[in-house]
Amino acid sequence: MSPSARPACRHASLGAVLAVVVAASPSLAGERGPDVFSGCGTIGFGPQGCLLFVADDTGAGYLLDNLGDFSFGDHVAVEGVVEPDLVACFPVVVQKIVDNSIESCPLPASFIDCGTIVQTAFCGLALEAESGGTYVLDDVGGFVPGDVVAVAGNIDKSCITIPECQVTACLEVVSIVPCGEGYFAGCGTLSIGPQGCVTFFPQDVPGTFTLASYGGFIPGQTVRVSGSVTPEVFDCFPFLVDRIENATIEICCPDADLTGDCLVDGADLGAMLAAWGTCPLFGACAADLNHDLMVDGT
Numbered sequence: 001m002s003p004s005a006r007p008a009c010r011h012a013s014l015g016a017v018l019a020v021v022v023a024a025s026p027s028l029a030g031e032r033g034p035d036v037f038s039g040c041g042t043i044g045f046g047p048q049g050c051l052l053f054v055a056d057d058t059g060a061g062y063l064l065d066n067l068g069d070f071s072f073g074d075h076v077a078v079e080g081v082v083e084p085d086l087v088a089c090f091p092v093v094v095q096k097i098v099d100n101s102i103e104s105c106p107l108p109a110s111f112i113d114c115g116t117i118v119q120t121a122f123c124g125l126a127l128e129a130e131s132g133g134t135y136v137l138d139d140v141g142g143f144v145p146g147d148v149v150a151v152a153g154n155i156d157k158s159c160i161t162i163p164e165c166q167v168t169a170c171l172e173v174v175s176i177v178p179c180g181e182g183y184f185a186g187c188g189t190l191s192i193g194p195q196g197c198v199t200f201f202p203q204d205v206p207g208t209f210t211l212a213s214y215g216g217f218i219p220g221q222t223v224r225v226s227g228s229v230t231p232e233v234f235d236c237f238p239f240l241v242d243r244i245e246n247a248t249i250e251i252c253c254p255d256a257d258l259t260g261d262c263l264v265d266g267a268d269l270g271a272m273l274a275a276w277g278t279c280p281l282f283g284a285c286a287a288d289l290n291h292d293l294m295v296d297g298t
Helices: 014-024 268-274
Strands: 035-045 053-055 059-062 075-082 087-089 092-104 109-117 125-129 136-139 147-156 169-178 184-190 198-202 208-210 222-236 240-249
Touching: 059 075, 059 087, 075 169, 092 125, 092 268, 109 184, 147 184, 184 208, 208 222
Parallel strands: 059 092, 136 169, 208 240
Antiparallel strands: 035 053, 035 075, 053 059, 075 092, 087 092, 109 125, 109 147, 125 136, 147 169, 184 198, 184 222, 198 208, 222 240
16 A cells, blocks of 8 residues: 555635634534643743643643643643633734643553644654554654655653754654555544445555444444554455454544633634644644645645
């Protein structure tokens, strides 16, 4: 299987982007309860030196009420209430997490996941992992930005030395192959084959798979699975397909869901505007939906 590039996004004006977000939101002005953030991320510098907490799973930056004894570069677990009002970290505005707890969030020693190779502004080539986070690679094996690959390796957080390199960690790469050859992690759609067997069609890589576990999901749903790909070929007449021995299966949230609630609404719009134009400074940059290292109208 040859390396596969993520499909290019269609260009749209800022007005079109806002229209899509508004249309997908039940109400941008309606009442809602407080948003609670709970997750891990890295403390990094904002454009004017303010310390921001950058979430692993979305790449969104937040000011924190409480930094405890932590400082730049620390990987921490934060829980608190997200204020609805934006606050200034000139020249950008971000949300603030108030009354937050904070403690160390150690990274695992080893890593395996699929993701897209991206060019970071200051740290070279990195893996934007499907499960969240951006990891600098010490070896890309001939792959280029846009390729969707499965990477196995050892995590080395200490390799990040410059303030601008606001990524999750670095990876000492043990293996790197096209995603779907030996390992798969990503989203796709469940469908029914001609003889009634359920098949899985990935979004970002070619191929058709059966799954070891469907977890109660049904054809037509879009799910995220991860697991090893068996070398044997399974019969799903008239298809001969590989099987993903998936360890996980869950609902796949839209790419534009920047807050992790599987909805595209006003909170996601706020996260996008907070990251506007600042992708190189935020590292993971989940709000960069077309992977051009900018958060803008496109």
